[in-house]
Amino acid sequence: MKNLLYKEFKLSVQPLNYLFLAMAAMLLIPSYPYEVAFFYQTLGIFFIFMIGNTNNDLFFTTLLPVPKRDAVRARFVTVIILELLQIVISVPFALVRSRQINAPNMAGVEANLALFGVAFVMYGVFNLIFLPMFYKTGHKTGVPFLVSGVAMALVVVVAEAAINLVPGWKSALDSIGPTYLPQQLFAMLGGLVLFVVLTALAYQLSIERFEHLDL
Amino acid sequence: MTEIVSVTNLNKTYPGFQLKNVGFSIQPGRIMGFIGRNGAGKTTTMKAMFNLVHPDSGEIRFFGMDIRKDEFEIKQRVSFISGGVDYYAYSKLTMISDVYRLFYPSWDESLYQAYLSRFELDPQKRIKELSQGMGVKFALALGLSHHAELLILDEPTSGLDPISRDELLTIFEQIVDREGATVFFSTHITSDLDKCADDITYIQDGKILASMGKEALVDSWRIVEGRTDELPVELRGKLTGFHERRGEFSGLLHKKDLDKASGFNVSEADLEAIMVYSERTAESEKPSI
Numbered sequence A: 001m002k003n004l005l006y007k008e009f010k011l012s013v014q015p016l017n018y019l020f021l022a023m024a025a026m027l028l029i030p031s032y033p034y035e036v037a038f039f040y041q042t043l044g045i046f047f048i049f050m051i052g053n054t055n056n057d058l059f060f061t062t063l064l065p066v067p068k069r070d071a072v073r074a075r076f077v078t079v080i081i082l083e084l085l086q087i088v089i090s091v092p093f094a095l096v097r098s099r100q101i102n103a104p105n106m107a108g109v110e111a112n113l114a115l116f117g118v119a120f121v122m123y124g125v126f127n128l129i130f131l132p133m134f135y136k137t138g139h140k141t142g143v144p145f146l147v148s149g150v151a152m153a154l155v156v157v158v159a160e161a162a163i164n165l166v167p168g169w170k171s172a173l174d175s176i177g178p179t180y181l182p183q184q185l186f187a188m189l190g191g192l193v194l195f196v197v198l199t200a201l202a203y204q205l206s207i208e209r210f211e212h213l214d215l
Numbered sequence B: 001m002t003e004i005v006s007v008t009n010l011n012k013t014y015p016g017f018q019l020k021n022v023g024f025s026i027q028p029g030r031i032m033g034f035i036g037r038n039g040a041g042k043t044t045t046m047k048a049m050f051n052l053v054h055p056d057s058g059e060i061r062f063f064g065m066d067i068r069k070d071e072f073e074i075k076q077r078v079s080f081i082s083g084g085v086d087y088y089a090y091s092k093l094t095m096i097s098d099v100y101r102l103f104y105p106s107w108d109e110s111l112y113q114a115y116l117s118r119f120e121l122d123p124q125k126r127i128k129e130l131s132q133g134m135g136v137k138f139a140l141a142l143g144l145s146h147h148a149e150l151l152i153l154d155e156p157t158s159g160l161d162p163i164s165r166d167e168l169l170t171i172f173e174q175i176v177d178r179e180g181a182t183v184f185f186s187t188h189i190t191s192d193l194d195k196c197a198d199d200i201t202y203i204q205d206g207k208i209l210a211s212m213g214k215e216a217l218v219d220s221w222r223i224v225e226g227r228t229d230e231l232p233v234e235l236r237g238k239l240t241g242f243h244e245r246r247g248e249f250s251g252l253l254h255k256k257d258l259d260k261a262s263g264f265n266v267s268e269a270d271l272e273a274i275m276v277y278s279e280r281t282a283e284s285e286k287p288s289i
Helices: A004-010 A015-028 A035-054 A057-063 A066-101 A113-137 A142-165 A169-173 A181-211 B042-047 B071-077 B095-103 B109-118 B132-145 B160-180 B192-197 B214-219 B232-240 B256-260 B272-286
Strands: B005-015 B019-026 B030-034 B057-062 B078-082 B152-153 B184-187 B199-204 B209-212 B219-228 B238-247 B248-254 B265-267
Touching: A004 A057, A004 B095, A015 A066, A035 A057, A035 A066, A035 A113, A035 A142, A057 B078, A066 A113, A113 A142, A113 A181, A142 A169, A142 B019, A169 A181, B005 B042, B019 B042, B019 B057, B019 B199, B019 B209, B019 B238, B030 B042, B030 B071, B030 B160, B030 B192, B042 B057, B042 B184, B042 B238, B078 B132, B078 B199, B078 B214, B095 B132, B095 B219, B109 B132, B132 B152, B152 B199, B160 B184, B160 B192, B184 B192, B192 B238, B192 B272, B199 B219, B199 B272, B209 B214, B214 B219, B214 B272, B219 B256, B219 B272, B232 B248, B232 B256, B238 B272, B248 B256, B248 B272
Parallel strands: B030 B184, B030 B199, B078 B152, B152 B184
Antiparallel strands: B005 B019, B005 B057, B199 B209, B219 B248, B219 B265, B238 B248
């Protein structure tokens, strides 16, 4: 697994993936739908797969002395690392945004823990849709990315709508400061749990589909 | 001698194509050519051997081990080379080898460096800068540097100029003679096999027509030619790939039926003739347009 991860970061991960990590700086924009900042990394992950097709990555990997499932596992770990990195790198920007810019975000939820909860759900949904759809064919990336992109947009719309419409959520989840920290922490942990569950499901599905695939 | 590979009753059905009971074995220290026209099933068979395609039934064993159970151990000892190197075209050779060697505990860096200089490969070049022949050499260098005992190559010579082809075939001979490895390669260029193959496995339309020593295969067929109006019905029925034009016929005849061809012009067949005449029969069995 260590060797496959070395291969992933040496050959498969693109400079764009690191560049997109810098999109975390979008959290400094005073009014912006901050979820968008997290979307870019999924675009970067899509590029890994798309460019992987050009590079015959699956063929290269499956010719190595590794079980097919390990090729999937290594790619999952790579995707998860990039997603978590994106979230971790966003934290200092969220802190700067909430402490230094003294104006509410007029375009969406504040840069708080609840936002990270939404980001976790976005990544979980992306993983559940994009990855098993890709591993079903071993080459299709466009439609899986379109479908997962629409699904992530739906997650954002539903989350924003719920925060604004469910009584009490607006003040609890769309605020800055220590008052509602437990509620926001709860929202983030809920998102994290969903991320873990959806990604685990995506992994099972992907492995099953890839095992049956003729290359 | 114990066989290094045995393929038994391999079946795989695709829409419009079928591998039918494919079976053959490869002996160690030999060069086996895998011939058949384009689309005959060579690549599918090779991919199934390497667990890239799932056969519907059949058994594939390397060194006595089942590929489905001992894939890891087998892949350590076998190198599969598809064409040349058709992956990571924009990466430098050194990047590929840096990754590749991690997966092989038996990787021999000094041997790899020796192959690089022997094949005149610049590790700082990118894959896409290699000619096709150089690409195959790079793939061979990778495979040989983890002491692969068996090299499986899918169409390594197609698209190469005659000089590069000859060079590559000479390398195959050296690999077998000096390194003691075994080579199994597919081709539809019969002169490749005339030059270096010890054994031939011939696949036609998903079925193995023959798998034997090259000399024995070539020796078992003759080309018979003569005037059509003198051709007895019995001999006509024995001819493979019967061809007639302007009152003259030609066809391939098995050596055991040679007594039926007395009085006709009989000549030795080469691999190309055997393949062309056999395929002609296969074509004539298909409904005419």
